Amino acid sequence: MTVEGSPIRIEVCVDSVASAMAAERGGASRIELCSSLIEGGVTPSAGLIELTRAAVALPLHVMIRPRAGDFCYEADEFETMQRDIAIAKRMGADGVVFGVLRPAGDVDEDRTRQLVDLARPLAVTFHRAFDMTADLSRALEDVCAAGADRVLTSGGEPTALQGSAVIAQLIVKAADRILIMPGSGIKPESARQFVRETGAREIHVGLRTALPSPMLHRNQKVSMGAIHDREYQRFSVLEENVRRLREAVADR
Secondary structure (H helix, E strand, O other), X not given: OOOOOOOOEEEEEEOOHHHHHHHXXXXXXEEEEOEOHHHOOEOOOHHXXXXXXXXXXXXEEEEOOOOOOOOOOOHHHHHHHHHHHHHHHHOOOOEEEEOOEXXXXXXXXXXXXXXXXXXXXXXXXXXXXXXXXXXXXXHHHHHHHHOOXXXXXXXXXXXXXXXHHHHHHHHHHHOOOOEEEEEOOOOHHHHHHHHHHHOOOEXXXXXXXXXXXXXXXXXXXXXOOOOOOHHHEEXXXXXXXXXXXXXXXXXX
């Protein structure tokens, strides 16, 4: 269980400068910066990293994921990840977030260690590729051995609330070797009970709200991607939602 009175760190996942600023004003502890969150997040552009770094003082962790889809990468994709880590370091990131698996569903420990070593002295989070592994307990040991600082996980379930029992077990198993950071589906109304039940010290949240597009003219016949009408919808983190979450876990 979490020690009473100890602060819960809140990492907010964002894909824009505006959302990062709103998260900071709302009381977030850290920012995870991605692009294409509708596909689970991929590496943001150098321009987005640079502008976000200039806009917020919070620790900034950058997603390193060269494409959507699985986490088993070809040689050129792995090289892309290495170069993107170097770019994130130059742009002033405080940490990077990645995950690499092998076809059998286990953590690619060797490649993960290579990326961890390249990223230092930045902090390293192994992301929810962890939830796609065949054995979470084994995956935890592999990520620990590779030297990452934390694991982002929903306990192998669609949401962290559904995986809360497994998350609590992972936190106990991890002890002081690595930090387990639950994420996916944690909302202000559920966060307080969740951290009590799991003993989590950090949580990862999206808290995105759909906003209407300012476009007046709309061509409903054309979609740029696989999701129809996505061109006329935006998502943003709202300051008040982050504040509500902050207050919920502070009052646990």
